[in-house]
Amino acid sequence: MKIAVYPGSFDPVTYGHLDIIERGTKIFDKVVVAILENPSKNPLFTIEQRKELLRRVTEGLGNVYVDSFTGLLADYMIAHKANVIVKGLRAVSDFEYELQMASINKKLAPEIETFFMMTNNKYSYLSSSAVKELAKYGGDINDLVPPQVIDAFAKLFTTSNILK
Incomplete structure (x- = not known):
């Protein structure tokens, strides 16, 4: 069984994240969306x-599971018998960082x-980050995040422009 882990902060989940998740479900038997608990960040x-x-x-995606973890991703992967890390790339700058992380994970766990x-x-x-900034100042985020996220923002902020 090919078990993929899609790690990230997902603060909040966007349509870009969902695109990667949905496409991953067509390639892998199981996709674990793993939220990194990073105490050095200040999540919303x-x-x-x-x-x-x-x-x-x-x-609606039957082979998606949501989890969270602390510590090293390689340790999480080994503990959950996962064999593939899924990373979404937006630009060359993402690739440079993610290549470094992939190399570190390969050193820690060669089978991944x-x-x-x-x-x-x-x-x-x-x-x-862009979504949070837009929402904070009342920008329209309707085409950036699912309705459930808009509802969550509405509970945090009182700016009526969020729900255009």
């Missing part, structure tokens, strides 16, 4: 909120492969 949504949002937006997926062109500019 809690781990539990992000897990719940990811569960809700992927509920990294699978790079180019993002759909319509999401090449999209990042969770």
Whole structure:
């Protein structure tokens, strides 16, 4: 069984993330969306909120599982008997960073492969950071994130422009 892990912060999940998840479900038997608990970051949504949002937006995909982890991705992969890391790439700058991470993971766990997926062109500019910034200032995020994420933002912010 090919078990792929798609790691990230997903703060919040965007249509770009969903594109990678959906495409991954057609290639791998199981796709684990693994939220990294990084105490050095200051996330907008809690781990539990992000897990719940990811569960809700992927509920129609039967081979997707949502989880979270701390520590090294290679350790998580080994513990869960996963053999492929899925990473989405938007630009050359993403590749440079992800190549370095793939090399480190390969050194830590030679049996694990990294699978790079180019993002759909319509999401090449999209990042969770940009979505948070837009939402914070009342920008229209309707075509960037699923409705469940818009609802979650509405609970955080009182700016009516979020729901254009």
